[in-house]
Amino acid sequence: MAQKPSIPKGTRDFNAIEVAKRSYIMNIIKAQFELYGFQPIETPSFENSDTLMGKYGDEGDRLIFKILNSGEFLKNINEKFYTNIFLIQSLINNGYKKLEVYLDSSDKLFNLYENDEAGFLEVVKEYQIFHDEDYELFGFRSDYILLKTAKVFYDSNFGKNINLANGYRGLLVKEIIDRYFRKSSNTIGPQISEKALRYDLTVPFARYVVQHQNEIEFPFKRYQIQPVWRADRPQKGRFREFYQCDADVVGSTSLFQEVEFVQLYDAVFTALDLKGVTIKINNRKILSGIAEVIGAQDKLIDFTVALDKLDKIGEEKVKEEMRSKGISEDGISKLQPLFSLQGEFGTQVESLKSILNTSEVGIKGIEELEFIDASISKLGLKTAKLQLDVTLARGLNYYTGAIFEVAAPEGVKMGSIGGGGRYDDLTSIFGKPDTSGVGISFGLDRIYLVLEELNLFPETIADATKVLFINFGDKEAMACLQAVTQLREHGVKAELYPESAKMKKQMAHANRRNIPYVVLVGEEELNSGMYTLKNMKSGEQSKLKFEELLASLQ
Template sequence: MSNNKIKPSILPGFMELLPKEQLIFNDIVSKITGVYEENGFLPMDTPIIEKEEVLLAKSAGETEKQVYRLTKGDKNLALRFDLTVPFARFAAQYMNDLTFPFKRYQLGKVYRGERNQKGRYREFYQCDVDIVGNGKLSIKNDALVVAMASRALKKIGLTTYKLQISNRKILSGFLTALGVTNMQEVMILIDKYEKITREEFLSELEKLVGKENSEAINNIMGIQGSNDEIISQLKALKVNSEVFNKGVEEIEEVKTYLNIFGVEDSEFTIDLKIIRGLDYYTGTVFETILQGNESYGSVCSGGRYDNLAQNYTDNVLPGVGMSIGITRLFFVLKEIGFIDKYEHNSSVEYLIIPIGDTIHYCAKVSKMLQERGSKAEIYLEDDKLKKKMSYANKLNIKKVVIIGEDEVKSGEIVVKDMTTGEQEKVSMK
């Protein structure tokens, strides 16, 4: 390489795929967004660059340090770090032009300058769905969102997922009833439940709330059984807290509607360990792990919030939504070998090879195939047949049509199946 060349490379923490994997990535995306669309969710697209004051209207916590900033002219600009903040801004800004309940999905890249480590990306696709109401929103929507997570994962062929559902009101009502005052610290500890040993958890908990309360908390966390059994046991606790009872009532409704929306009990578990951070969600919360690959964490999560856009408007917009970090999901699916076996029909189906001066006829065949909904391309270079066939092989094109003078005269073409080697004669009439 000459000295004046720049080494072609991308930044660490950025994902870039070769065509074969990009086809799969896109197939996964279109299956997920397809589920959202068939359920009446509308597409939304917002700028990647926004005013810093808008993006950071609410303290973004740890994320704030990771924000990419840029200065152009006299405005402070930043790259969005999620799709929730832009959605809140959008909903407040166009409030009067939107029809509520407003159901939107959004696919887009977001940016976080995270510490460089395997499987963590600085630029990644998120695909979010949310339903927001104007002033009120039925609990049925919580179930719809979780049901769509299930459908989306099924659609891409994942069968090992498990939805873990809780309701923030249950634990917060319970802790209040116990008289726990440092609730936030307790919640942070519970959020870490899976990452520490049982002993560590208990000892930390005891330090925070004392022996008696820690036993009560440990008991409720330890409730086991079917979803119905867990709900029964929660009810049987007869906790003297409206918030707790409301939480149990809500999770029971979510369970009922999940079943109605086609999600079977085997697909989800009620799990009080699910917290999803501290200050955003207010009711239903859920995560999705891959059974046998729990260490990768949740691949799809979300929940219910009381007020989407309080930093931008006085209008109260309760909602429920979820987010799939598609770039990370793709990474995980690759790691567990799912991508290698992924079946899709998004590759090119036909390669049409002219022999001699038959391109006129090849163009006719190609047009016919495309009008029938197939992807078809003509090999346009003057290469040897072997090279042309090798092109089909390398690109995994399943069917090759060779067109010479004979085919033009007879109006009959031969379609060769590259997998089976079988040849089929097709009349162009």
């Protein structure tokens, strides 16, 4: 039976129209990136696992796609391991011989098993459970479940407990295999997967900066438009394979960089005709300052996660969650002005000052936001608006200053369509401390969905072939192909229908592909040197010389 074609969940095929629309978005973003002085780079689709792991928090690490090593590697790295796995399977019904799998690291005991069964059983009886200091099981320390399983198998009453023993057998095999492969500390685990698909473009960029620091002129402005992969749960606007469009500056602490990124967001969304987006801004220093004021420095993540839910679950539920995380009533009462924080940028900043007047780091964050707001007020924005959002806490693991997030225009239900922030020590994870950077990202797939929902793609975006020449036979087709060649040289997208099929079929083909014009070259046109041009929408036909045909199609 033929296999039913399918693709992995969270991935997509794109037809010609969809590709054209995606290219339209990427070309506009790319043009604005370059207008602002950013240079393109590309990094590999996969990185060494240790480049990515531990950079995104526990949740991020869980979503990284790991790549299994290929080639002859699995066959050669440890044949002894596979011998043992086969032994587990082949000896599944052979009682004490199970112990052979555990004790292959002890030559003395293994030889005893091979040559003196009675002596071996005496040792087993003495070591009803194995001592951690004596034996290691496949490179990891023996643990309760394995030891308990072993004891069941070698209990003196084994025959009476055969059902229980059978129940443990499947668990034993699964546990050994699972534990052996997933433990990073054993001798085989890291070699099973040494590479992983990139989770984002930021960490690979940090690696790139450090690796190529002697070739880079700082401040370094770069952009990347490449796919990333996450083992996430697919849903609307969330995929396992998707493109990111990033721009970053490293090697400068100037807040003018943040100002330019606000302008860049405004420029891109204006060029896309996506008017009315909200560029939300916050500062990590403000969040740290608030945590300091309420005595919850050690609960910064818990505090911000709860605060971030304010517009979703309301004030009382947020307070309840904060209490559950150990934040004091006195601390929560100090946050009261936050729960009613609203109004213009300046009004909100004044409210924050009343909360953070005892926090040096918090006041520093406010000063940075005031500089950005004042600069944008002088420069102006075309169609976007800048809004302070003190609940914004994205990327808390590595952002140290300004934090950005872009929301679609009101009325569009969609998650953020862009985001970013300032990071002062991201490159330190690769041995280059004190290199400040700031960057933003555009969510291509979500922007696509928003433009589609608001019907903002230009009608001409998917224009492909503009004219199709009808094929009446070899002689006519050659004349048509000569004209097609000349039209292409003048930038007109033209095709010849390859077969000499019925006229109705060729016309239907043009209609299905939304080709606006067809050209008919029959015997009469051949003799007169003319071309019959038909408008497929109006049905209007006209006979033209080649120069006239070219002018009509350009």
